[in-house]
Amino acid sequence: MSSGTTPWGQPATPGRRRSWLAAGGTAAARLLALYLLLLAGAALLLALLTPLAISAVLITRVLLRQGQAAMSSVTAKPGGYTIHPVVVPVGTGPHMLVRLAAGGLLLLAGLAVTALLLPLLLQAIRGLAWLARRVVADWSGVPVAGRELPPPGTQYAPAGYWRRLGWLLSDPATARDLRWTVLNSLLGWIPTLLPAGLMAVGLIGFIGPVAGFAVPPPAFPGNSAPVLAVLGCALILLGLGSAPWLLRGYGLAAGVLLAPAGQAELTQRVQHLAQTRSEAIDTGAAEMRRIERDLHDGAQARLVAMGMTLDAAGQLIDDNPAAARALLLEARDSSVRALAELRDLVRGIHPPVLADRGLADAVRALVLDCPLRAKLAADLPGRLPAPVESAAYFAVSELLANVVKHAEATQAWVDIRHWDGTLRVGVSDNGRGGADPARGTGLRGIERRIAAFDGVMAVSSPPGGPTAVTMEVPCALSLPKISSC
């Protein structure tokens, strides 16, 4: 054992460092406790199988008796011995049918008892597996993933039998826990019993006779007292030494068997969600700050200036009407500029045409305003969710602006369609290419924005062009609203 850590991964503090003998003892005891859990699981499995086993035994007995009866009737036939089936007495026919019916009934009874016990036993097996998860994780230091879902129904209105059974059978955790219980019952006794077994054999079988217990010494050549004592100690030490490792191995196996399927995928997904969420929040906060700044420096400042101009005009109006008139005209121009600024601001927040008409027409408006020859092919039979619409609109807007600014293109194409639960937007041009998401913050920003909707972006832009950017965002399409006008 290395100096820094124990085999179960916890750093050993130098001051309170347990001797490895004590650690081995603890581990062996814990393995024994796990063996008890194993026994409980095996008992539950037996309980699950017992009714079926009993009915199977009974059925076999019934059918065997039937066979014996038939046989005896054959052998008892006077006048010789023939095994031809035709000679079976007619009188045994209904007898056999009755017996077969009894066998069937027994089978049904076995199945019925199993079915009645099933929810209870499955629940117990799951409970035991849950206990194993916690205990193994605590003791072995190997984290065992998995979360117990609450059963259907509430504390005050428990779910009925069928609903409970349905939930138990449909929850993948049930199959997982059952598999664990079966495998554990079949194989788990090896690691759980091995250290204690070794120690017991060493203590009782080898050291026992030496210490004067009434135990016969093991019979092998050269079994003198010192040899037995040394071998016994060696077995005990082997048991103690192996216990922590076996416990850890047991924990690893339990971790693999008890962890939900696709755990790795889920972990990845959670990381992705956490990242995109924080990015979405950052983007939203940055937007808010920009809007606040724009309002503060723009429309608000203009309104203040307008108020002052109007005040000045009010003071001048009697003495110098001409100057007052000039000031009033200035105030009017100021209000026009303030309106224009507010309009631009609104366009940047949520373009009115997008709210009015949806993505296809809003992008059509963008394409119309594009100084390049731009073409739009759109196939959207309904409206997209508003946030997706907005993200896609600003993505296209930014991509078209990029084409105008950087691509030296003469033509751009925008393609929008919704198919198979996914919005696909393509923006391409015949420019000089060389667009790189790693360098441009614009492309990276678009990628971030659509990532919040689990969207992905692919950029193909070889030097010399052409450039094609494709985005895919999974989303639903709502049917168009019936117009009231």
Add this chain to the structure above:
Amino acid sequence: MRVVIAEDLFLLRDGLTRMLEAHGLEITGSVDNGTDLLKAVTTARPDVAVVDVRLPPTFTDEGLRAALAARRAAPGLPVLVLSQYVEQLYARELLAEGSGGIGYLLKDRVLDSAQFVDAVRRVAAGGTAMDPEVISRLLARNSGDGTLAALSPREREVLGLMAEGRSNAAIAQRLVITERAVAKHTASIFLKLGLQPSDDDNRRVLAVLAYLAAERPD
């Protein structure tokens, strides 16, 4: 001149009414939704309808659709559409019929009452009033076009004002040049763009707008 106003904000409806009345126009109806507009144009038979794009109940492009519906209900009805923002897309939809009597202006334009009333009268007379912002975007869109690049700066200026729907006389006044000079520029523009010259102001405006809005082959 009889005007119907459709505007859902009371303050603006009231302001428009007072301003138009101050300039001697008669307000025969002021409504706040598209359905009432349709009723008003069919019963009152106004000379022009002034319609806000955003009307209840959806507060989207209700007014635009109501305006187009009103033109179908009362064929040839001049309509001036007002909006807090302008879109080429909507201008095209309004102009799609190819006939005159169409206006599409930013609401800001009402601040210059003389210009605004002039636009109302122009539209009522079957002319066109396109917002300078729409026109500048149309021109920007055509800036890559070689034909437009062949125009002199002055000609481009005249083209823009003409596309807004102004008469030669108004353009002359605006640019402080003689009407004859405007006519000369106009003739030159039409020649360079390959358009049929016409003496009719309205038809000229529509031809220029159609040229600017056209989808040209690659």
